[in-house]
Amino acid sequence: MRRVSLTAIEGIPAVRPGDDLATQIGDAADAQGLALANGVLVVCQKIVSKAEGRLVALADVEPSQEARRVAEQDDKDPRHVEVVMRETARVVRHGHRTWIAETRHGFVCANAGVDLSNADADTAVLLPVDPDASARALLDELAKRGAGPLAVVVSDTFGRPWREGLVDVALGCAGIAPIEDLRGGTDWVGRPLEVTATATADQLAAAAGLLMRKDAGIPAVWVDGVTPKGDGAVRDTLRESSTDLFR
Amino acid sequence: MRRVSLTAIEGIPAVRPGDDLATQIGDAADAQGLALANGVLVVCQKIVSKAEGRLVALADVEPSQEARRVAEQDDKDPRHVEVVMRETARVVRHGHRTWIAETRHGFVCANAGVDLSNADADTAVLLPVDPDASARALLDELAKRGAGPLAVVVSDTFGRPWREGLVDVALGCAGIAPIEDLRGGTDWVGRPLEVTATATADQLAAAAGLLMRKDAGIPAVWVDGVTPKGDGAVRDTLRESSTDLFR
Numbered sequence: 001m002r003r004v005s006l007t008a009i010e011g012i013p014a015v016r017p018g019d020d021l022a023t024q025i026g027d028a029a030d031a032q033g034l035a036l037a038n039g040v041l042v043v044c045q046k047i048v049s050k051a052e053g054r055l056v057a058l059a060d061v062e063p064s065q066e067a068r069r070v071a072e073q074d075d076k077d078p079r080h081v082e083v084v085m086r087e088t089a090r091v092v093r094h095g096h097r098t099w100i101a102e103t104r105h106g107f108v109c110a111n112a113g114v115d116l117s118n119a120d121a122d123t124a125v126l127l128p129v130d131p132d133a134s135a136r137a138l139l140d141e142l143a144k145r146g147a148g149p150l151a152v153v154v155s156d157t158f159g160r161p162w163r164e165g166l167v168d169v170a171l172g173c174a175g176i177a178p179i180e181d182l183r184g185g186t187d188w189v190g191r192p193l194e195v196t197a198t199a200t201a202d203q204l205a206a207a208a209g210l211l212m213r214k215d216a217g218i219p220a221v222w223v224d225g226v227t228p229k230g231d232g233a234v235r236d237t238l239r240e241s242s243t244d245l246f247r
Numbered sequence: 248m249r250r251v252s253l254t255a256i257e258g259i260p261a262v263r264p265g266d267d268l269a270t271q272i273g274d275a276a277d278a279q280g281l282a283l284a285n286g287v288l289v290v291c292q293k294i295v296s297k298a299e300g301r302l303v304a305l306a307d308v309e310p311s312q313e314a315r316r317v318a319e320q321d322d323k324d325p326r327h328v329e330v331v332m333r334e335t336a337r338v339v340r341h342g343h344r345t346w347i348a349e350t351r352h353g354f355v356c357a358n359a360g361v362d363l364s365n366a367d368a369d370t371a372v373l374l375p376v377d378p379d380a381s382a383r384a385l386l387d388e389l390a391k392r393g394a395g396p397l398a399v400v401v402s403d404t405f406g407r408p409w410r411e412g413l414v415d416v417a418l419g420c421a422g423i424a425p426i427e428d429l430r431g432g433t434d435w436v437g438r439p440l441e442v443t444a445t446a447t448a449d450q451l452a453a454a455a456g457l458l459m460r461k462d463a464g465i466p467a468v469w470v471d472g473v474t475p476k477g478d479g480a481v482r483d484t485l486r487e488s489s490t491d492l493f494r
Contacts, residue, residue, distance in 0.1 A: 006454075034248075093493070163416070165484055166443070210450050243343060245345065247409070
């Protein structure tokens with residue numbers, strides 16, 4: 001039977017700047033008897049950002065006049081708004097107390113990915129500078145411990161237009177093609193497949209999201225049954241503004 | 248260990264209008280020794296639509312002048328464009344040969360969900376009239392065979408703004424809350440969780456998408472390890488135009 005199995009990696013300690021994430025995740029997996037090989041590790045952005053020191057103490061933030069104005073309008077902490085504005089390359093939409101921004105990476109998301117919850121109080125957590133590179137570094141370290149090839153996906157929880165609720169998506173990956181392009185193939189009656197570029201990295205992130213509890217001690221999930229194929233960066237799968245109908 | 252396991256249900260015959268999908272899926276699961284109880288069945292929209300007879304023979308379609316104009320502009324089959332227009336409640340965007348429509352259900356997707364590939368040649372497959380009701384009917388029939396409670400999610404493959412590649416999302420569900428609302432809870436340092444309404448039905452659809460091969464004999468996936476909680480309809484989780492920043 002074709003089967004995919006997802007396992008929560010528990011017991012990873014609270015991550016602090018400078019921590020060696022590969023050792024923390026690898027040790028926690030070892031303690032569960034889980035071999036991180038021939039599969040995909042999905043790890044939430046938040047612990048990656050923390051290990052990389054992407055933290056801003058709100059006490060040190062001096063909000064600009066514009067940040068104060070937006071904070072007043074949206075009933076938010078002006079220091080949080082200031083950090084969000086610094087991480088914003090371009091405002092895509094602002095309304096209903098929601099700030100949808102394009103980040104320097106090219107992600108389009110609420111608050112430019114800046115998160116307050118689940119950090120130490122009064123600390124903002126920023127997205128990693130280069131989540132594909134974060135995934136690559138983690139992959140390289142874990143590969144030294146492992147018994148076979150693996151892939152790494154760094155995930156975060158995003159809202160979407162048109163549908164309520166959040167889903168986990170891939171911010172970065174290594175050791176796997178983020179999109180499996182089946183175009184050029186045919187379906188079972190021989191008709192050419194028109195659009196069948198599956199966003200595998202995003203499907204992996206969403207699947208892992210079924211177990212991920214980044215606020216409750218499950219910041220990583222191991223996926224068995226998906227053989228890492230190809231390679232590539234999530235960065236290269238973000239749509240160009242010029243071909244995007246929603247910017 | 249907390250684990251979620253996904254199993255492809257294979258051997259489901261080619262579905263035709265009027266077919267009893269519950270029997271076809273149930274028998275295929277039985278043949279694999281898979282008990283459809285205490286978990287979630289994800290089934291792709293295409294076989295649901297086929298069983299419900301949501302098929303249009305293109306030979307019977309007389310394209311309007313407007314359909315001919317759009318087909319000419321986008322280099323598409325005018326009969327396909329005509330069917331897409333009939334399924335369109337409102338055009339959200341039209342450009343780059345892409346027709347993003349709001350359907351009568353409230354879904355926003357390419358071609359109003361009308362699919363050509365993987366049907367019999369020259370047949371268009373429309374979305375089910377009420378995918379939540381489709382899920383409910385399938386659930387009721389499968390529950391009669393099963394040994395315990397289950398949930399059903401009807402999934403389809405959609406593109407998204409800003410990111411290349413397709414992901415599977417839920418069109419309908421029964422026996423499970425499509426969104427797990429954790430708002431009002433606190434994270435592990437006691438800070439209130441601000442936005443943590445997880446779109447569980449969509450995460451299930453995406454997870455199943457790792458195994459789904461609707462063009463190659465895998466139109467359904469069984470999910471073990473997610474206990475169906477609550478109830479609700481995907482229809483109620485589609486954002487109102489008035490609170491949507493992208494319509």
